Amino acid sequence: MSLIPQFIPKFVLETRVEVSNKWVILSPIIAIILTLFSGIIIFSLMGKDPLLALYTFFIQPVTTLFGVTELLVKATPLVLIGVGLAIGFKANVWNIGAEGQFTMGAIFGGGAALLCNNIESYLVLPFVLLLGILGGAFWGAIPAFFKTRFNANEILTSLMLSYIAVLFLSYLVHGPWRDPGGFNFPESQLFSDYAMLPVLVENSRLNLGSVFAILVVLLGWILIARSIIGFQLRVVGLAPAAAHYAGFKHSGLVWLSFTISGGLAGLAGIAEVSGPIGQLLPSVSPGYGFTAIIVAFLGRLHPVGVLFASLVMALSYIGGENAQIEIGLPAAVTGLFQGVLLFFLLACDVLVRYRIKSSSFISGKRS
Amino acid sequence: MDLLPVILTIITASTPLLLAATGELITEKSGVLNLGVEGMMLIGAIAAFATAVSTGSALLAILAGAFSGALVASIFAVLTLIFLANQVATGLALTIFGVGLSALIGSNFVGVALEPLPKLNVDGLSTIPILGKILFNHDVLVYLSFGMIFLVGWFLSKTRAGLILRAVGESHDSAHALGYSIITVRYLAVIFGGFMSGLGGSYLSLVYTPLWAENMTAGRGWIALALVVFGTWRAGRVAFGAYLFGTITILQLHVQGWGINIASQFMTMLPYIATIVVLVLISRDKGRIRMNAPQCIGKPFHPSK
Numbered sequence: 001m002s003l004i005p006q007f008i009p010k011f012v013l014e015t016r017v018e019v020s021n022k023w024v025i026l027s028p029i030i031a032i033i034l035t036l037f038s039g040i041i042i043f044s045l046m047g048k049d050p051l052l053a054l055y056t057f058f059i060q061p062v063t064t065l066f067g068v069t070e071l072l073v074k075a076t077p078l079v080l081i082g083v084g085l086a087i088g089f090k091a092n093v094w095n096i097g098a099e100g101q102f103t104m105g106a107i108f109g110g111g112a113a114l115l116c117n118n119i120e121s122y123l124v125l126p127f128v129l130l131l132g133i134l135g136g137a138f139w140g141a142i143p144a145f146f147k148t149r150f151n152a153n154e155i156l157t158s159l160m161l162s163y164i165a166v167l168f169l170s171y172l173v174h175g176p177w178r179d180p181g182g183f184n185f186p187e188s189q190l191f192s193d194y195a196m197l198p199v200l201v202e203n204s205r206l207n208l209g210s211v212f213a214i215l216v217v218l219l220g221w222i223l224i225a226r227s228i229i230g231f232q233l234r235v236v237g238l239a240p241a242a243a244h245y246a247g248f249k250h251s252g253l254v255w256l257s258f259t260i261s262g263g264l265a266g267l268a269g270i271a272e273v274s275g276p277i278g279q280l281l282p283s284v285s286p287g288y289g290f291t292a293i294i295v296a297f298l299g300r301l302h303p304v305g306v307l308f309a310s311l312v313m314a315l316s317y318i319g320g321e322n323a324q325i326e327i328g329l330p331a332a333v334t335g336l337f338q339g340v341l342l343f344f345l346l347a348c349d350v351l352v353r354y355r356i357k358s359s360s361f362i363s364g365k366r367s
Numbered sequence: 368m369d370l371l372p373v374i375l376t377i378i379t380a381s382t383p384l385l386l387a388a389t390g391e392l393i394t395e396k397s398g399v400l401n402l403g404v405e406g407m408m409l410i411g412a413i414a415a416f417a418t419a420v421s422t423g424s425a426l427l428a429i430l431a432g433a434f435s436g437a438l439v440a441s442i443f444a445v446l447t448l449i450f451l452a453n454q455v456a457t458g459l460a461l462t463i464f465g466v467g468l469s470a471l472i473g474s475n476f477v478g479v480a481l482e483p484l485p486k487l488n489v490d491g492l493s494t495i496p497i498l499g500k501i502l503f504n505h506d507v508l509v510y511l512s513f514g515m516i517f518l519v520g521w522f523l524s525k526t527r528a529g530l531i532l533r534a535v536g537e538s539h540d541s542a543h544a545l546g547y548s549i550i551t552v553r554y555l556a557v558i559f560g561g562f563m564s565g566l567g568g569s570y571l572s573l574v575y576t577p578l579w580a581e582n583m584t585a586g587r588g589w590i591a592l593a594l595v596v597f598g599t600w601r602a603g604r605v606a607f608g609a610y611l612f613g614t615i616t617i618l619q620l621h622v623q624g625w626g627i628n629i630a631s632q633f634m635t636m637l638p639y640i641a642t643i644v645v646l647v648l649i650s651r652d653k654g655r656i657r658m659n660a661p662q663c664i665g666k667p668f669h670p671s672k
Contacts, residue, residue, distance in 0.1 A: 013451065013669065094455055146643070152650040155402065155455070156593045160639040163586050167639075171632035293459055332470030332581070339406075339464025343442065346452035346460060354451065354669075 013354035020352055027348035028298050028305075032312065034348075035341040042336070048327060056326045057319035057333075067318070069204035073276055075314035077102070077285075079213040080268035081292035082299060082306040083220040084261030090224065090301050091233040092240075093257040097143065097158025098265040099289025100165035101136040105266025106273045107169055108135025110280040113195035113273075114177060114188055124194040129270055136266015137259045139165060144258035148251035154258070162289065170282045177280060188280035197275045209271035213307075216264060220303035229256065265289060286317065287335070294342045313338065373621060374501055378509060379575055381613025383408070383567040385512045387591035388598070388605050389519050390563025395595055396523060397556035398536035398663035402458025403443055405588025406465020407561050411436040411568030413469040416579045417476060419572075425484050429508065429569050436565020437558045439465060444557040448550050451667045466582060476579040483577045484508065508570045513606075515563065520602030532556060536661035539668045549668045564588065586639060593642045597649055599659040608645070615641050 036054065043053040061067045081098045088095045095101075109132025116124045142161060146152040170186070179189045197207040224230040236243040236253055243250070273284055295313050299305030320334030387404050394401050415432030419425065443461050446452040484506035495503070523529040534542040535552045543549050571587070572579055590612055598605030619634035650656055 015669065096459065146647050150647045150651045151653050151656065152643070152646045153593075153596060156589060156596070156646055157643050159589050160586070160593075160642045163639045164636050167632040167636050171630050174632070175630060290459075290463060293456075294463065297456055330471055330474040332467055332474060335463065335467025336471050337467070339460055339467045342456070342460035342463060343446065346446050346457050347450045349452060350450040 012357050013350065014357045016353055016355055023348075023351040024300055027352060028300070028309070028345055031298070031341055031344035031348050034344045035337060038340055038344075039337065042333070043329075046329070048329065053323060053327060053329065057323045057329075058315060060326070061315065061318045061322045065201075066204055069201050069206040070318050071311065071314050072210050073205045073207075074317045075310040076210045076213045076275075077268035077272055077288045078292050078295045078310035078313055079307055080209075080216055080271070081261070081265045081288060082295035082310055083216050083303045084264035085292055085296040086299065086301040086303065086306055087220065087224060087233065088257030088261050089237075089296055091236040091253050091257055093254050094155045095140065095143070095158050095258055095261045096155050096293065097139070097160075097162045097289070098261065098292055099285060099287065100158070100162030101139045101262040101265035102269035102272075102285055102289050103162070103165040103169050104139035105132040105136035105269030106280065106284045107165070107172065107269075108132055108138075108266070109270030110188065110191070110273045111172075111177070113191040114280075116195060117189060117192050120192075120194055122194065124192070125197070125274070128195050128274055129267065132270025132274075133263045133266045136269060137263035140258040140262015140265070141255070144255045147254050147258075154254070158258075166283075169280065169284065173280050173282050179279075186282050190279045191274060195274055196278060197271060205276045207271075207275045209268075209275050212267065212271065213310075216267075217303045217307050220306075224303065233257070265292075291317075291338060294338055294345075297342065298345055316341075371497060371500060373617060376620070377610070377613050377617045378501075378505065379613075380616040381610045382509050382512045383570045383575060383587055384591050384594060384612055385516060385567075385606060385609035386508070386570060387564045387567035387588060388594040388609055389512070389516045389602075390560035390567075391591055391595050392598070392600065392602065392605055393519060393523075393532070393563075394556050394560035395664055396536045396600060396661055397532050397553045398539060398661050398666065398668075399447065399553050399557055400454050400458065400665040401440070401443055401461070401557060401560055402455060402592065403440070403461025403465065403588075404560075404564050404591050405584055405586070406462035406469075407436045407439055407564035408568035408571070408584045408588045408591075409465045409469040409582070410439050411565030412572040412583060413473045413476070413568075413579060414565070415569035416479075416481065416572035416577075417472060419481055420476060420479055425507075425573070428573055429566065432569025432573075433562045433565040436568065437562040440557050440561020440564070441554075443561075444554045447667065448553055448557075451669060454665050454667070462588070470581045473579045473581060477581075479579065481573070481577045484574050506574055508566065508574065511566070512570075516602050516606045523602065533661070536663055539663050539666070543668070543670060549670075553668070564591075567591070590638060590642050593646055596656075597645050599649065599655065600661065601659070611645075612638055612641065 039054055040050040043050040062071055081102065085095060085098060109128045112128045112131040139161060143154045143158040146157050147154045173188055174186045177188045179187055197209050200206045232248045233253060236248060236250060268288065269284065273280055277284060291313050295306055295309045298312065299309035316334050316337050320331055323329040324331050387408055391401065391404055411432035414435035415428040418431035419428035439461065443457055446457045447454050486504050486506055523533065531547055532552055535547060535549055539549045568584065571583060576583065594605055594608040597608040616638050619637045622634055
C-alpha cells in the first residue's frame with residue numbers, strides 16, 4: 001500500500017466556492033496547446049519532421065478558399081450533434097449513441113429521397129430533412145424509453161443501438177436499396193437535385209446544412225440559457241436532490257434530451273447524405289457521433305463553445321486527410337489526437353472546480 | 368449435427384468477454400465506472416499482436432497485452448482519482464484514445480498472419496473422447512479466464528482485502544473515516560481492470576482471429592460492461608453472462624450454415640440486440656439493481672467535501 005504516496009506530489013485540491021469562469025475558458029485553450037506539443041513528440045517518434053507535420057496537419061489545409069469551405073463542411077455535423085449532446089450532458093443524460101442516430105437520420109431521410117427520386121418539386125427537400133430528423137429522434141427515443149420505463153443504462157443501450165443502425169444501413173445498401181445500375185457496388189442511386197441541399201459557394205461542397213448549424217447554435221443557446229427547460233436541465237445536472245424537491249421530472253428531461261439530441265444527430269445525418277455525399281453508402285460517417293462527444297466537452301457544454309470546438313475538431317479531420325496525402329501519415333493519427341485532446345481537457349478541468357494548494361501533509365493521510 | 372466444434376468455438380468467443388468483465392467487476396466494486404474497456408482491449412490486442420509478430424514468444428505477447436492494458440488504465444486512474452475528472456467522460460476518452468492509438472500502431476500489422484496460441488495438452492486427459500476436447504484442450508488464456516473469475520469471486524466474498532474493496536465502493540466516506548486509502552484501493556482496482564481488459568484484447572488478436580484489424584473488438588468492451596450489470600456485480604453470474612453472450616455470438620455464425628436464410632447483417636446485430644434486451648430485463652427491477660450496485664459507483668472521492 002506504499003505505492004501511492006510517491007505518486008501524489010504534496011498538494012491538495014481545495015474546492016472552489018464557485019466554479020472559476022476564467023478556467024472554464026482557459027482549460028480548453030491549454031488543452032489544445034498541450035495536444036500540439038504532444039503532436040511534436042508523436043510525429044518525431046514516427047520519424048517525421050515535427051514542424052512540417054504540424055504545418056501540413058493544422059495550417060496548410062486552410063490556406064485555400066476550398067480548404068476553408070471543407071473545414072465548414074466537416075464542422076457542420078459536429079455542431080449539429082454537439083449542441084444536442086451538450087444539452088443532455090448538462091443534465092447528466094449520457095447519449096453516447098449519436099453515431100447511430102446520425103445513421104438513422106441518413107437512412108430515414110435517404111429513404112425518403114430515394115422514394116421521391118422522380119418527383120420534381122421543391123417540397124421534396126423539406127420532406128427529406130423532416131424524415132431525417134424524425135429518424136434520429138426515433139432512434140434516440142428508444143434508449144430514453146428504456147431508461148425511463150425500465151431504468152436501463154442509457155450509455156450502453158444508446159451505444160448498442162449505434163452498432164445496430166450501422167449494420168442496418170449496410171444491409172440496405174447491400175440489399176433492397178442497392179442501385180440496380182451501380183455495377184453491383186453497395187451504393188444507393190444518386191439523389192435527385194430536388195433532394196439535395198443547395199450549395200452556397202460555387203465549386204465547393206459548402207451547403208445549406210451549415211446555415212442550419214448556425215441556427216441550431218442560436219436556438220440551443222436560447223434553450224439552455226434563457227428558458228425554464230434549460231434551467232431545469234442545469235439544476236438536474238448540478239443538484240439532483242434540489243431538482244427532485246423542486247418537482248422537476250427527471251424522466252421528462254431524459255426524453256427531452258434524447259429526442260432533441262437524436263433529432264439533431266438525425267438532421268446532421270441527412271444533411272451529410274443530402275449534402276457532400278449525395279447517396280447512401282455503407283458508411284456515411286467518419287465517427288462524427290463520437291467526435292461530437294469531445295466537441296461537447298471542449299465547447300464547455302455551451303452552444304457557442306460547441307461552434308468553436310467543432311471548427312477545431314473539423315480541422316483535425318481535414319488535417320489528418322491532408323497529412324495522409326502529403327507526408328504519408330496514417331489516418332489513425334486523427335483519432336489519437338482527438339483522444340489525447342480530451343485527456344488533457346479533462347485534466348485541465350480540475351482547475352475549474354478546485355484550487356491547487358501546496359500542502360505539508362502527504363495526501364491521502366490527511367485532508 | 369456435430370455439436371463439439373460449436374461448443375469449442377463458444378468457449379473461444381466467451382473467453383475475451385469473461386476476461387474483460389472480470390476486470391471491470393473489480394473496478395466497479397471499488398466504486399469506479401471505467402467505460403474505457405473497449406479502448407483498453409484494443410490496446411491490449413495490438414500490443415500482444417505486435418509483440419507476438421516481432422518476438423515470436425506467446426508468453427511475452429500475453430504479458431505485453433495485459434501490461435499495456437494496465438498502463439492505459441493508469442491514465443484513467445490518474446485523471447479520475449487524482450484530477451477528479453468525470454468518470455464517464457474519461458472512460459469515453461480512454462476508448463477514443465485506444466481506438467486511435469491501436470489503429471496507428473496497427474497500421475504496420477494489417478494483413479500479417481500469426482500462428483494461434485498453442486493448445487495445452489494434458490497427457491491422458493486431452494485424449495478422453497469429447498470431454499477431453501471440451502475440458503482439457505485449450506490455450507492458457509481460457510484456463511486463466513476461469514481461474515481469474517473464480518479467484519475474483521473468492522476474493523470479493525471471502526477475503527479481508529475483498530471486504531475493504533467492497534467497503535470503498537459502497538461508502539467511500541466511511542471507508543476513509545476508518546483509515547483506508549480510497550485512492551490506493553481504487554487505483555489498484557482500475558489497474559487490475561486494465562490488466563484483464565488487456566488480456567481479453569490479447570485473446571482476440573492472438574487466438575480468436577488471429578489477425579490485427581482496426582476496431583477488431585467490435586463492441587466487445589461495451590458488452591463486457593453490460594455483463595457486469597447483467598451479473599448484478601456477482602462473479603458467478605458475470606461468468607454465466609459471458610458464456611451466454613459467447614453462445615449468441617457463435618449461434619449467429621452457425622445459423623446460416625443450418626440453412627436459415629437471413630441477411631448476415633441481421634445476424635451480426637444479435638449480440639447487440641441481446642445486450643439491450645438483457646439490460647432492460649435486469650434493470651427493470653430497480654430495487655434489485657440498488658441492492659447490488661456499489662453505492663459510490665461513478666462518484667469522485669474528495670476528502671474535504
